[in-house]
Amino acid sequence: MTKRRVVVTGLGIVSPVGNDLTSSWNNIINGVSGIDLITHFDTTNFATKFAGEVKNFSTDGFFDAKEARRTDRFIQMGVVAGVQAVRDAGLEDLANLDKERVGLIIGSGIGGLPTIENHTLILKDKGPRKIGPFFIPGALGNMIAGQLSILYGYKGVSYGIVSACASSNHCIGDAARYIEYGDCDVMLAGGAESSICGTGVAGFNSLKALSTRNDDPKAASRPWDKGRDGFVMGEGSAVLVLEEYEHAVKRGAKIYAEVVGFGATSDAYHITSPTVDGPARSMKMALKNAAINPDQVGYINAHGTSTPVGDINETNAVKQVFGDHAYNLSVSSTKSMTGHLLGAASAIEAVFSIMAIKDSIIPPTINLVDQDPECDLDHTANVAKPKALESAMSNSFGFGGTNSTVIFKKV
Numbered sequence: 001m002t003k004r005r006v007v008v009t010g011l012g013i014v015s016p017v018g019n020d021l022t023s024s025w026n027n028i029i030n031g032v033s034g035i036d037l038i039t040h041f042d043t044t045n046f047a048t049k050f051a052g053e054v055k056n057f058s059t060d061g062f063f064d065a066k067e068a069r070r071t072d073r074f075i076q077m078g079v080v081a082g083v084q085a086v087r088d089a090g091l092e093d094l095a096n097l098d099k100e101r102v103g104l105i106i107g108s109g110i111g112g113l114p115t116i117e118n119h120t121l122i123l124k125d126k127g128p129r130k131i132g133p134f135f136i137p138g139a140l141g142n143m144i145a146g147q148l149s150i151l152y153g154y155k156g157v158s159y160g161i162v163s164a165c166a167s168s169n170h171c172i173g174d175a176a177r178y179i180e181y182g183d184c185d186v187m188l189a190g191g192a193e194s195s196i197c198g199t200g201v202a203g204f205n206s207l208k209a210l211s212t213r214n215d216d217p218k219a220a221s222r223p224w225d226k227g228r229d230g231f232v233m234g235e236g237s238a239v240l241v242l243e244e245y246e247h248a249v250k251r252g253a254k255i256y257a258e259v260v261g262f263g264a265t266s267d268a269y270h271i272t273s274p275t276v277d278g279p280a281r282s283m284k285m286a287l288k289n290a291a292i293n294p295d296q297v298g299y300i301n302a303h304g305t306s307t308p309v310g311d312i313n314e315t316n317a318v319k320q321v322f323g324d325h326a327y328n329l330s331v332s333s334t335k336s337m338t339g340h341l342l343g344a345a346s347a348i349e350a351v352f353s354i355m356a357i358k359d360s361i362i363p364p365t366i367n368l369v370d371q372d373p374e375c376d377l378d379h380t381a382n383v384a385k386p387k388a389l390e391s392a393m394s395n396s397f398g399f400g401g402t403n404s405t406v407i408f409k410k411v
Contacts, residue, residue, distance in 0.1 A: 003180040007411060008256040009248050010089025010241030012081035012190075013351050016052035016234050016338045020084060024348075025355050029384045031366045033218040033337050035232050040114075040196050048210040050217035051196045052234030052339030063147075070134040071143065072112030074344075077237035078144030078192030079151070081347075082106065085188060086152065089241040090253060097186075103156030104145035104188040105175045106239060107167035109343025109398070112139025114197040144192055144237075156184045160191075164398025165303075165340070166264075167191050168238070168347035169406050173262035175242050185247045190347035192237030201233065207272065211306065221340075222367035223304035223333035224311050224375035231305040234339030238347035240354075257354045257408040260391065261290025267401030274310060274397060279303075279317040282403035283393065287321070290407045292391060295325045297407070299362055299392040301353045304333025305340050314395065315375045330362040330387055332380040337366055346396035350406060353392040357410050360388045 011021050016034025018024030027034070035052045043049040054077065059068040062080040071079075082104075086092050091102075119135050137143060142160035149158045157178060161170045168191030175189035204210045211230040213220035221232040248255055263285030267278035287294060303314050319326045334352050341348060352363055361384050368381040391409040398404075 004182060005245035006176045006179045006242050006259040007245050007248050008240050008259065008354055009243045009253040010085040010091065011256065011351050011354065012084025012088060013238040013348055014054055014057065014077045014081050015236040015348050016054055019054065019057060021088070021351070025352070028334055028337060028352055028363045029361055031337065031364050031382060031384065033366060035217050035221060035339050037217060038196060041198050046201055047205045047212050048201055049214045050220060050232065052232060053196060054236050071138045072115040072194065074108055074112060074192045074194035074237070075138070075143050075147060077194060078106055078239065079147050081190065081192065081237040082144065082148045082188055082239040085239040085241045091186070091241065094251065099153050100155045101184050102154040102186040103175070103178055103184040104149055104154060104158045105161060105171040106144040106188060107161035107171045107191045107343055108141045108193055109162065109164050109167050110193065110195045111141035113195045113200050115139040117197050117199045148188060163402045164400055165342050165345055166396045166398040166402045166404040167343035168345065168350070169394065169396045169404035170264060172240060172259065172350055172406050173264060173404065176259045176262060179242055179244050185244045187242040188239055189242055190237065190239035191344040193342045193344040194235040195342060196233050196235050204233065209307065219367050221306045221336045223306045223336055223365055224372055224379045225368050226370045226372050228306045228308060228311065231307055231335070232339035234341040236341050236348060237344050238351045240350060255411050257357050258411050259406065260292065260409045261286035261407030263289060263405040265403045267403070269401050272399050274313045276313055276316045276320060278401060278403045279314060279395065279397055280320045282405045283317065283321045283395065286393065286405035286407050290409070294322045297391050297393050298330060298387060298389040299353070299356055300329055300331045301349045301392065301394045302331050302333050303395045303397050304335055304365070306335065311372065312374045315377060318377065326377055329377065330380055330385070331377050332363050332365045334363050346394060346404065349394050349396070353394045354408050357389045357392050357408060360386055362387050
């Protein structure tokens with residue numbers, strides 16, 4: 001059986017650096033940080049007091065106000081990004097779209113943590129009768145896909161994937177395969193996360209995973225820099241419209257890029273500590289699936305979380321996979337500007353990888369002022385650079401030893 005080609009025809013994004021594609025991408029290529037002091041809750045007693053929050057977020061024009069109030073913030077962001085993507089792809093008013101062949105796979109690493117936190121307090125303070133009927137459906141991880149399928153009448157496959165910080169890449173990879181093997185013609189794929197709440201920050205603080213650079217939040221996320229001291233939490237969402245190539249061409253859709261490779265592996269080692277082998281095998285699997293040589297990849301949007309161990313580990317994995325070509329690659333971490341969006345990270349980073357191909361520009365890694373000698377690749381320090389790209393790779397790795405890689409190619 002010949003696999004069908006899968007292309008990207010729509011993009012939607014809500015991020016710490018912008019609430020749509022244009023503003024997010026412009027800020028990314030201009031090195032603008034979206035990280036600042038936390039406003040969602042009182043951080044007085046917390047070791048970390050900053051994050052990459054989404055600013056001035058509104059569901060107006062995207063999501064019914066009454067329905068939005070019944071859902072967690074991550075669902076709201078996911079629906080808004082999904083609607084943006086559908087509109088960008090020109091699907092909203094498309095006649096003769098077979099909605100039984102349109103599916104959705106949109107995930108989250110943690111789901112509705114603020115809603116769970118809030119209802120736990122309601123239960124403690126006011127008792128079980130004060131827990132409302134929308135608590136459970138308003139916090140479920142699959143509900144972005146559910147809400148969007150209801151909104152648009154899409155009747156294909158609908159679910160969410162939970163695989164920590166690799167969730168969205170897994171969603172994109174699985175969605176592409178539904179199209180490749182003929183089960184759907186169009187898929188909405190991506191993820192959302194909004195876990196900047198007391199329990200979320202306290203939990204990551206207890207793991208010693210977060211930066212505590214409270215005196216200079218915008219400089220806190222500094223992948224591959226000697227001064228890095230942990231990651232910065234972020235929130236947001238991105239959704240991609242994936243479409244079978246001939247289906248897209250027939251309706252005259254604009255095509256951003258092609259999804260050509262997907263890899264997914266497990267370290268089978270530790271719940272939080274990484275190995276070089278797992279990420280390396282994920283990248284190799286994606287290259288094999290894409291049927292391209294390593295030297296055809298010009299850019300890697302790295303996992304690059306700004307943790308002391310993780311950044312070195314990913315650098316070594318890239319060297320293992322790409323050999324001498326590793327030093328010809330452009331590598332950057334847009335997390336230096338957005339923070340780490342956990343389960344939504346690879347969704348927004350897929351958008352940035354695709355736009356890098358489209359606009360022939362490499363996003364920078366900001367705050368890279370004293371590069372760690374053990375992270376000695378071209379990490380595109382501080383300033384974006386022009387570069388024509390044939391293909392780009394996006395990595396995301398997660399707790400539990402889960403790894404994911406997606407490769408996009410110019411059409």
